[in-house]
Amino acid sequence: MEIISKLSEDALKISLVGELDANGAINLDRIISKAIADGYYKIAVDCRQLEYISSAGLGVFISYISELKSHNGKFVFYHLRENVESVFNILGLQKVVAITHDFTQAKNQLHEV
């Protein structure tokens, strides 16, 4: 499940809740694709309540990295649980997306391009 809230003209916050598996990935893809179509290129992802993320879920974010970058945008993930952060790190995602500790840091990260 995802909860979306607008942060600014071009920034958006997506809160992920529960498990993000293959089915959830389809929905997430729809949300992000619509956000980008609406001109939101800076996306903060709140992972406080994210219990598990599958490779398909990661794939959704990965598929939009270059598109956001081309519009001077990015994903910033924050409040990652230990197991989720471990998945990010093992895959090496910290090299291509920003991972911060909390929302304030995430907002700062979003606006420094």
Add this chain to the structure above:
Amino acid sequence: MKNPIAHSLSLTWLAGLITFGSFGVLMLFLAGCPAPAIAPNLPAISEAFFYLGTFFLVRQLFAGLRTFHTVEHLLQLSVLGLLTLVLLLLPGILLPEASATAAPSRWVLILQGLQSAFLVFYFTAGTVMVFQIISSQRPAASRKALLLLSSCLVALPVLQAAGLTYPLLNYVLFAVAGAAGLSLLFKVDWLVGLDKKLRKSTLFYLLALSFLSSIILLKTYFPESGYELPIHISQSSYVALSGFLTLGFSLISALFLLFHLPVAAILDIRDAEKKHLIEAGLEAEKTHDLHTLLYTLARQTRSSSSADAVWLARVNNEGPENQYPCVEGISTNDVKRIDYSLHAHPGHFQLDRAKDFLFIRDLDKDPVLGSHVLSIRSLAIYPFTLQDGSEWRLYLGFESPNGLNEHLAREVSHFVGHTRLSASHVCSLQEVAGKARLEKDIAIGREMQKRLLPKEFPLSKKTDIAAASISAEEIGGDYYDCHVMSDQSIAVLMADVSGKGTSAALHVAEMKGIFQSLMLSEPEPEKFLSLANRAVNQCFDKGMFITVLYAVIDLNKLELRYVRGGHCPLIHYNAKEHKIHTLQDDGLGLGIINGESFDKTLMSRTVKLHAGDIIVLYTDGIVESRNTDDFEEFGYERLRDCIYLNMELDSKSLNKKILREVQSFSNSSIRDDMSLMTIKIKANGQNKNQL
């Protein structure tokens, strides 16, 4: 007589008649024939015997019949009645007025005997017929009345014969029998169930019987002056009772049938409609194709309701654009116009709660539809929902402004309900078939995945390599391989394609080709991964990635060179230090970023190996496997411990042990594929001094 049963019935009747005729004549002679005939000079016992004999004989005749054909019997009874009447009329024709008073000749006596016999026989047969008809229709309900009546019929002559003529007792018996007979007279339900074809002939015979019985009774009660009937009906309660029962029953039944005829005609039409729809329903059940079924529904309802137009719409809830798989008798433009109006005025066309259909009369005067010039002037709409959630409407259009009567509308509604059930059944069949197809797809994917994995590993004196894999319910994208290179070094690879299902298995198949050719051409870890990443970026869809751990074991130098492409870190047991290391170096999954920026992330590392060392490569299915109780992950710690505690086992057994451990931890709930490859450096290799 059309059939053998009817034929044998008439023969039985004829035999009965002859027997009875002769019996009557015989009785005359036996009685010594004092004038006038049987009564009053005939001993009462003979008369009683005569009645009872007749009664039981007729009952016996009826009971002997295997099947009871009401109409055939009515016909035979009418013939008997006609004969009796003719016999009764004969004296008036044959005997001159003057001779009536004179002492009757022998021929007159015989005629009188026959008259008596036929009269009693006719009324008895009529009574038994009434018994038969009623007990065949309502065996339980009328048993008491029948029993009462027949016992009175038997008792009255017996009492008379025995000389027990207490007037009061006779009256009581007569009253009881009369009441029982009366209660039977109105049991007319056998007429309701009559077949349409038999209804008119039955009416005819019943009218004939009423007519005959009344004339016969008139003749017996009011005989021609000077001529006396042999049986004194006024004195014989048996004849009186059976006579009036026969007359009453036939008259009341005839009258009922007469009034019932118009109602019956309507019921017939309804029965035909119902039958038609039931047949259509049965026909529809035979098909297993949803569209054929719905098409049949449309066609059958049109023909059975005599509708001028019919169409089916699959309702699109988001707009007025419905789909019309079947439109007959009306232009599609009209159909669309109607649907647009229905969509635009949802409140106006709301369904009555009590009904599951909507009928709109006088479309011309309808405030919404009246504005259109349509070819139909009344409309019935039957909405229904199928099991798959799709909403449908069946429309019946009529050229007359009041095209559908209430009754037929409801019948069609039942039929729609029936078809809906059949359609839902078809839907679920299709669903099952779809599931079976999907399961087959999964089985093919799993088979493919299994074939992609190597079954045998190079046998070597220096190494012990084994791999194992467990599939989740859904196919995963695990892949591993092992290759011995020309310089005796061994390349091992463990990979995991993102996503699941048949597509993941297909991507594994693609990658296998790429990996195998790269192992031959570019065995150097960094170069290998760099080129593999390019291939993945080219082949895979956006958002698909693959994690790879690639290692080359140089058995001469006893070195392990590896590079981690975002895959689970390699576990290395260092036999020399007796320590387990998780080698998590930097590295990024393949297919995430392209070209040089990916290459920059690559970092190969070399690890010194020793005899007794163990290297374990695995997929995330193992470490992310979760306990069903508290959702705790198996994790790296447990994996390391398991390896450490079981390091004496050979590679194959160690793999098994680890997989068993993971399964028991997760209570055998497998969420993702689990793959594992173990490489043990044997102690009898170069460095024998170790371990």
